[in-house]
Amino acid sequence: MSIVSVSSWNDLLFKRIFCNQVIQRRMDGSEDFYRNWSDYQHGFGDTCGEFWIGNDNLYRLTSTSKYQLLIVLEDFDGNLACAVYDSFSVGPPSSNYTLKIGNYRGTAGDSLKYHNNMTFSTFDHYYLKQNCPARYKGVWWYNDCHASNLNGRYLHGNHTTYADGVNWFAFRDYHYSLKFTEMRAEMI
Template sequence: MYGEWLFTAFLLVFGKINCHRIIKDKCATDVANKVANLITEIRSECTLTPPDDLDFRPSDCGDLKKAEHKSGVYKIYPDRTSSFQVFCDMENYEGGWTVIQKRTNGYVGFYRDWEAYKDGFGDLQTDFWLGNKYLNKLTEQGYYILRIDMWDFAKNQKYAIYEKFIVNNERSGYKLEVAGYVGNAGDALSYHNGYRFSTKDKDSTSRKCATKCNGGWWYRGCHYANLNGNYLKGTHRTSGEGINWKPWKGYYYSLKATRMMIRRA
């Protein structure tokens, strides 16, 4: 049935064929309405939603985990009023994780301006940056744990956990507060503790690190971690321009994939 209506709609729109020649007892308005309803059905299947309970407004993926939801895109309400969509990882490491950054293939460029990093960009199902204003909304609720997973092109995996992760408001320059490292990747992010976020058009460093390192990050002078740098596929010639994690692979190796996600402590 779906295929019939989609085919009819295609002919109507692109072939400019009169509706009465295709379905004698149906008008163009009827066809258009059915196609619109079908699109709504498809979208509802692609985006997961919480139960039909107006009082249930999850503040993060941890709340959805308690309600036994599976991994997917959900709408959350950190301040109980306004909302935004996030990807929830309910499968790895006991679940309940709100994914804030993901890189897998280089199709999404991360060398962007302040507003892009503020609002977020990319596709929540694949590669993206959630958005600094949303990181602030989430982490101002209380203490959050940050987990970073990273992979090289030889399929080796390392991780870094920080038992405290806070992104302050825009007035502070989205200043980073991070502490309590545990993991096997080496502690790179503590080097950036207390520093403001920088982008190519709003750089808080004297060395113009965002431009030099081709990304947006809490640059210092310039970095030990550069997870939003260029996607350079392994070994590269220029120091510090790739997806680098200094303690593990140094400044001349760009990682294949990264994932940053947070959960209440």
């Protein structure tokens, strides 16, 4: 099933239940995540595989109730780690989908707090001094530039390039691209 836009509150309720609040998944590199603003605004991919729910949908979802964010990470050796943020929301389009997260707990290390209160950036839509999306081949809530880059290039583990993979610095550093990531908004 493909990602579709949410056009009514009934659709939103259905999407919330059907998708089980998964907002992002990387698992095999089958989907290109180096995309433009419009693609991230509306969403892309397949909910059974790799996908991004869409920033419009993410804003609508997190503006209706209180959520926490669960991020599950796995490397190519089967090591798992998680990060939980006790509050999570994404602002409206007028704020460029500003990320708001609360306190961290988990085993992955906190590589998202650096991005708190940052706007979403793509290579064709960014507000920083430098074009972090183009430099690191990703799309994220960059902050000159990143401590995590979960929408970066899928590079199959160790890589010689710097910080342009599916990176979570506190878990596997900038020269390791993760095998699996899943971001989930959980109602609290």
